[in-house]
Amino acid sequence: xxxxxxxxxxxxxRMPGEFEKHSHTYILxxxxxxxxxxxxxxxxxxxxxxxxxINKYEPVIVGVNDTQYENVLGLVPENVKVIEMSNNDSWIRxxxxxxxVNDEGIMRGVDWNFNAWGGLVDGLYFPWDKDDKIASKMxxxxxxxxxxxxxxxxxxxxxxxxxxxxxxVTEECLLSEGRNPSLSxxxxxxxxxxxxxxxxxxxxxxGIYNDETNGHVDNMCNFVRPGVVVLAWTDDESDPQYExxxxxxxxxxxxxxxxxxxLEIHKLLIPxxxxxxxxxxxxxxxxxxxxxxxxxxxxxxxxxxxYTVNGAIILxxxxxxxxxxxxxxxxxxxxxxxxxxVYAREILLGGGNIHCITQQVPYKHK
Amino acid sequence: xxxxxxxxxxxxxRMPGEFEKHSHTYILxxxxxxxxxxxxxxxxxxxxxxxxxINKYEPVIVGVNDTQYENVLGLVPENVKVIEMSNNDSWIRxxxxxxxVNDEGIMRGVDWNFNAWGGLVDGLYFPWDKDDKIASKMxxxxxxxxxxxxxxxxxxxxxxxxxxxxxxVTEECLLSEGRNPSLSxxxxxxxxxxxxxxxxxxxxxxGIYNDETNGHVDNMCNFVRPGVVVLAWTDDESDPQYExxxxxxxxxxxxxxxxxxxLEIHKLLIPxxxxxxxxxxxxxxxxxxxxxxxxxxxxxxxxxxxYTVNGAIILxxxxxxxxxxxxxxxxxxxxxxxxxxVYAREILLGGGNIHCITQQVPYKHK
Numbered sequence: 001x002x003x004x005x006x007x008x009x010x011x012x013x014r015m016p017g018e019f020e021k022h023s024h025t026y027i028l029x030x031x032x033x034x035x036x037x038x039x040x041x042x043x044x045x046x047x048x049x050x051x052x053x054i055n056k057y058e059p060v061i062v063g064v065n066d067t068q069y070e071n072v073l074g075l076v077p078e079n080v081k082v083i084e085m086s087n088n089d090s091w092i093r094x095x096x097x098x099x100x101v102n103d104e105g106i107m108r109g110v111d112w113n114f115n116a117w118g119g120l121v122d123g124l125y126f127p128w129d130k131d132d133k134i135a136s137k138m139x140x141x142x143x144x145x146x147x148x149x150x151x152x153x154x155x156x157x158x159x160x161x162x163x164x165x166x167x168x169v170t171e172e173c174l175l176s177e178g179r180n181p182s183l184s185x186x187x188x189x190x191x192x193x194x195x196x197x198x199x200x201x202x203x204x205x206x207g208i209y210n211d212e213t214n215g216h217v218d219n220m221c222n223f224v225r226p227g228v229v230v231l232a233w234t235d236d237e238s239d240p241q242y243e244x245x246x247x248x249x250x251x252x253x254x255x256x257x258x259x260x261x262x263l264e265i266h267k268l269l270i271p272x273x274x275x276x277x278x279x280x281x282x283x284x285x286x287x288x289x290x291x292x293x294x295x296x297x298x299x300x301x302x303x304x305x306x307y308t309v310n311g312a313i314i315l316x317x318x319x320x321x322x323x324x325x326x327x328x329x330x331x332x333x334x335x336x337x338x339x340x341x342v343y344a345r346e347i348l349l350g351g352g353n354i355h356c357i358t359q360q361v362p363y364k365h366k
Numbered sequence: 367x368x369x370x371x372x373x374x375x376x377x378x379x380r381m382p383g384e385f386e387k388h389s390h391t392y393i394l395x396x397x398x399x400x401x402x403x404x405x406x407x408x409x410x411x412x413x414x415x416x417x418x419x420i421n422k423y424e425p426v427i428v429g430v431n432d433t434q435y436e437n438v439l440g441l442v443p444e445n446v447k448v449i450e451m452s453n454n455d456s457w458i459r460x461x462x463x464x465x466x467v468n469d470e471g472i473m474r475g476v477d478w479n480f481n482a483w484g485g486l487v488d489g490l491y492f493p494w495d496k497d498d499k500i501a502s503k504m505x506x507x508x509x510x511x512x513x514x515x516x517x518x519x520x521x522x523x524x525x526x527x528x529x530x531x532x533x534x535v536t537e538e539c540l541l542s543e544g545r546n547p548s549l550s551x552x553x554x555x556x557x558x559x560x561x562x563x564x565x566x567x568x569x570x571x572x573g574i575y576n577d578e579t580n581g582h583v584d585n586m587c588n589f590v591r592p593g594v595v596v597l598a599w600t601d602d603e604s605d606p607q608y609e610x611x612x613x614x615x616x617x618x619x620x621x622x623x624x625x626x627x628x629l630e631i632h633k634l635l636i637p638x639x640x641x642x643x644x645x646x647x648x649x650x651x652x653x654x655x656x657x658x659x660x661x662x663x664x665x666x667x668x669x670x671x672x673y674t675v676n677g678a679i680i681l682x683x684x685x686x687x688x689x690x691x692x693x694x695x696x697x698x699x700x701x702x703x704x705x706x707x708v709y710a711r712e713i714l715l716g717g718g719n720i721h722c723i724t725q726q727v728p729y730k731h732k
Contacts, residue, residue: 002444066452069499073506078368081506084450086432133435140439140447141507 002145007194013100014197017163018308021363024059028090034290037283046346053340057309086130094155096359097135109146111135112154117213118178125290153179157216162226165199165258167192172206172215200258204248209241211300218355219302224333232302233267271320274301305353312337316344316353368511373560379466380563382728383529384674389729390425394456400656403649412712419706423675454497460521462725463501475512477501478520483579484544491656519545523582528592531565531624533558538572538581566624570614575607577666584721585668590699598668599633637686640667671719678703682710682719
């Protein structure tokens with residue numbers, strides 16, 4: 001399909017809010033044994049649970065390396081499509097296409113440069129060549145034209161859109177040394193607006209404590225709908241997360257969105273600290289150049305990393321006392337959606353959560 | 367997508383004639399240097415010409431190994447889809463799905479066991495594991511249910527359907543030692559009828575001389591429409607092809623199709639013998655277990671290996687005096703279709719021709 005040299009904003013395209021209607025969802029299959037313990041089998045079970053939960057509400061396409069093709073065919077529900085998509089790991093939120101739409105229902109893909117969350121500065125594995133082709137492959141599968149940015153590094157998990165001109169990011173991630181160090185904050189803001197069809201960027205200072213993505217916004221804050229956000233929170237002032245959430249709250253309370261609205265901010269308590277056990281650490285292959293999974297490392301657990309699908313929220317839970325609070329809060333915030341929970345510790349152990357392993361395709365493109 | 371344990375004939379499905387309307391065409395990209403000379407570059411150029419010719423009439427999807435993904439994206443027309451499909455070689459007619467349809471416009475795929483034209487008896491390369499998954503991957507891409515035959519070996523190039531209950535094959539191929547040696551002719555005939563929704567099988571004795579596929583019918587004879595066939599022919603009685611074509615003619619003259627019709631048979635003169643040159647032979651990597659390409663080997667050149675698309679015939683030509691005769695004959699036989707010629711020596715040097723490298727998807731399935 002055609003590669004475009006213009007920009008979405010010039011062509012009249014915008015990134016929809018995730019809460020807008022989807023056509024279907026993409027997922028990539030986890031496999032690498034230097035990130036996922038025990039040959040990735042426990043993670044694969046968790047991914048299957050996510051696939052089944054989403055599949056109750058919208059179609060799912062699972063991208064797989066050829067080596068796992070037949071295995072996955074036998075594991076997924078019968079109406080799920082399994083498509084070969086060679087990958088380095090399974091974070092399609094980050095390496096996948098960001099789809100944009102126009103008022104005529106035409107869809108296109110934005111294909112950012114992907115460098116595994118920091119390239120040779122602080123990237124999480126090497127190489128990342130296959131991941132960087134995933135966005136292009138999604139555009140081919142969807143049969144849509146593609147904007148490719150060879151010179152701008154971004155992951156889908158580092159942005160949220162309200163669909164009405166507002167993009168939300170963190171400074172910690174977007175201004176990190178491993179992504180676009182030669183660009184100023186203003187230049188980065190312009191790229192975001194040009195390629196997401198937006199006019200306002202909200203710059204939350206930091207993300208979740210110890211988040212290996214340099215603080216992706218999708219673990220920290222999300223749009224429930226235009227003008228309404230949920231923010232990861234803790235009341236424990238001794239938790240290093242406290243200052244991060246407090247700074248975000250103060251920033252958001254003093255900002256307006258692209259439409260000039262003050263934001264309605266809802267706090268979502270994070271679970272108690274999730275630490276890697278010795279057994280979990282020992283199940284991961286030790287490989288030079290891949291981030292190790294050490295005993296007692298604190299994982300960046302947050303309920304904000306839920307995924308919004310047609311008619312439901314796919315919510316990670318951790319067998320934590322705060323699970324029920326998150327379910328209750330999101331039930332109130334989303335009165336028209338079911339709350340589907342998936343026990344997600346095995347996904348978290350790989351460095352992300354349900355939002356990080358999913359990518360929506362807007363409905364209804366031509 | 368779902369794997370079925372019934373049969374197309376029980377479920378009311380049939381294989382359409384290739385001359386019935388298509389939705390689109392699949393092609394696989396040639397790459398292996400032990401079959402295609404000079405790193406497959408001359409063959410790739412010929413494949414691009416085939417892709418461009420088909421793309422004038424119907425959409426084309428090109429399946430590629432990941433290694434060639436970006437290269438192919440830059441070579442094909444902008445509206446052609448490039449999809450990752452790991453393969454051992456590029457003969458999608460033979461390893462791809464055979465699509466069947468029912469009267470309600472629903473489509474399904476038949477996924478035959480593929481063993482590289484003879485397995486460990488006289489197969490053309492080893493291994494063939496990736497090729498054997500292509501049919502399944504096409505069904506996933508199309509989102510259709512699949513009949514898988516683990517215990518029956520067949521290639522799509524060894525069958526033709528008239529869409530009205532008649533299948534055409536060669537005994538040379540279907541009864542070969544390397545495919546289904548434990549099955550009788552009657553058992554094979556039943557498999558064909560069950561899985562292609564047919565009631566009559568025409569058994570032409572042999573295919574084209576020196577055809578490494580054990581005489582695939584798609585190089586020897588084709589349905590122009592129900593009741594009308596073209597047959598590869600030579601008037602040179604000293605050519606080993608003469609006896610083969612003569613036996614086929616005698617057989618077909620004395621047969622009727624599934625509807626009880628006598629067949630109208632048109633002869634299509636083959637080109638003069640095409641021999642591999644020394645230079646061509648030297649350009650191919652010598653590898654144990656892959657059929658060598660030796661100087662002066664005669665290739666199985668035949669115009670019958672054309673491909674029928676919506677509104678056109680994609681016809682291989684050889685810069686041979688018989689090219690014009692073939693164009694003229696097919697223009698008469700297909701008054702409503704354009705004759706698009708592609709110089710196809712480089713495809714022939716790999717062991718097949720335009721029909722062998724294409725696979726149609728029927729129009730308009732649900």
